[in-house]
Amino acid sequence: MDMTLIETWAEFAVRWLHVVTGIAWIGSSFYFIALDLGLRPPLEPREGVKGEEWQVHGGGFYHIQKYLVAPERMPEDLVWFKWESYATWLSGFALLVLVYYLGADIFLIDPNVLDIPVWAGVLISLGSLAFGWIAYDQICKSKFGDDHAKLMIGLYAILVVIAFFYTHVFSGRAAMLHLGAFTATIMSANVFFIIMPNQRITVADLKAGRTPDPKYGIIAKQRSTHNNYLTLPVLFMMLSNHYPLAFASEWNWLIAALVFLMGVTIRHFFNTMHATKKLLWWTWGLTLLLFLAVMGLSLAPVQNMDWEEDAALTPRAERFAAAAGFEDVADLVINNCSMCHAPEPGVPGAGPVAPKGVRLDTPNWVAAHARDVYLQAGVTHAMPPGAYNYMTAEDRAMIVAWYRAAD
Template sequence: MEAHIIEWLNLSVRWIHIITGIAWIGASFYFVFLENNLNRTENLRDELAGNLWAIHGGGFYYLEKYKHAPKTIPAHLHWFKWEAYFTWLSGFTLLAIVYYYNAKIYMLNPSVSSISAGQSIGLGIGTLLVSWLVYDLLCKSALVNKKKLFALLGFVLIVAMAYGLTQLISARAAYIHVGAVIGTLMVANVFFVIIPSQKTMVNAAINGETSDPSLGEKALMRSIHNNYLTLPVLFIMISNHFPSTFGHANSWLVLAALILIGVAVRHWFNLKGKGIKNHWLLPLSLMGMVALVYLTKPVSLDDNAGVISDAAVMKMMEIHCQSCHAQQPSSELFATAPKDLMLEDLPSVIKHADIIKAQAVQSQIMPLGNSSQMTPEERIQLGQWLNANSEPMFKGEQ
């Protein structure tokens, strides 16, 4: 019953996280689009910084941006903050349900570190806090005005963090925590900088005062930072479904490349919004993805070695797989087999040979946390048997 409740809790919180995340990121994309596409020169009143005509959903819209604030603050002023807050709260709750609740399984990797489950949780939470403090200090320094150098240093720090985490916890958990760090920076920008700046501006307008223009500039800068971080964090949100990334021997480098690609694609869209043509960012990003496909290709096995028997393979399934992948899992983690994948008979194993090879042989992320202590020799033997017994991917293939 416990596993059943946890499964539904996982699903419910994940659903909330996706809904609020879509709302937050959608609003971020939209307002950066507005900022980049404002008419700032033609037929503007003195009090305006820009305006924009748009059509959507069968109707015309006209938007205006003020340089400072309107003479009278409207009674119904829409704020955009709850989307960010609930995205982070649901994300952290999901992190606790999936990774911290079963830290021995999902957080630890005995082959790289001997830290305890409690230490891994402390490391994860500590990383979120320290990352925000470092980032916030950098934003308050003179370095923030040197945009390219600031971005380069930020990227180097994130990659260094990713490398350090993969040396202490499982690569899968490391990926998720890099995503959690990025998400924390984004929501902290909203909570500590963007919303307080906007509240000060609104209060000043209500009192007939002129607010400090630097507050708006700082809020806009943090908002732009958030905009560039969205695509990398979206990738990390789905990364746990793709073991060829976090399961690679140099998973931190794969993550670094994917972060770069995400930022490059976002920058292309931002340039396009400003009317600036760029002909190399998207092709370069595509080349980067193709290069990753090649660099993460599975390592070939020596098929000439003696292939173990079917009975030996089914014994492996019993020891290492069937506690989760069975009609009635004995593992306390699952009420039903993950992905409805059951490996209790030979035809099922042959049918899912590619999945098994990707998870248990190539990326070696299964069994979870290697709780059953599957040896390197067993993985090689399993891979050789799978190569010899895989079903053809296409009909007629020999």
């Protein structure tokens, strides 16, 4: 049984689940923020009702009302929005384990950044996620958190510091991913530890005949607003691992800092539109300037990729380099793949650096990326692409035999 293929399909399945649950969570979050900002005074005033909105979708009309605190009586069919958040975080953490913990020597640790053992990298990863939530939560609960503007600026400063930290501990790819996981952990923990418990307190008070304290709703709304502004940067961080120009730049931590600002400018446009119907087009102009700055920083000399040196082989890569048939496979891959997967790709459109950060122009680099070669060019016909594909069935069989001899 080929464990590499099983692991790959497991990763695909978890990634699919993560995307699906993420869409559900982000969709409901964006909807309720837009709904809350778009509420208008009721046409027929009703005690306890803060605002209402009429909506049309799918051929039907909906009349939605929001109460200042809660209705007088708790409805039996109350719908809770929580599993979208929990499932997104759990599937994301499972993906972190599958890709970055089990594949730490490839994706997590880069000796050129910080030469640490795998176990230390995993502990730093876990510890940083826990630290992020504890620090954020304590700041929000402190007197500093009473001033919303100062709080947002303070939290942004923390995210920039964490971005700098990650980029000096992990590989560029892992640093961006961890910054996304760090932020997503705060968002999901907001739901689990603050928003849902506060809502449960309100429900319990209603059932007991007590008047709910509005402070619980105010606190939950603050955390929900934070989640709203953090969503788009998290998506960028999660997608960045496919683009070396984002994660391998010397200024990747500063790129991350600017991306968080873009999240603010974009959400400010939509939040203002929902609340006031005004279209603040200047926010898109500012977003464009920020994005151009990101592009400029990404074109600076890349980090973690010393194109003048060969790959330093890990014990796993050494095993593939010593396996039967490696010399023939290395020649095959170099002849068919190095026109793109090189420091300066020779194929138009391949990019200014090796696609996905994968270099295949020396035997050591082939051994270092053995799993990618096996999956992309051995088991499947994904690579080489289109008109550049000159590999025969025999060539691919040779790659498979070599990989399985060593795995």
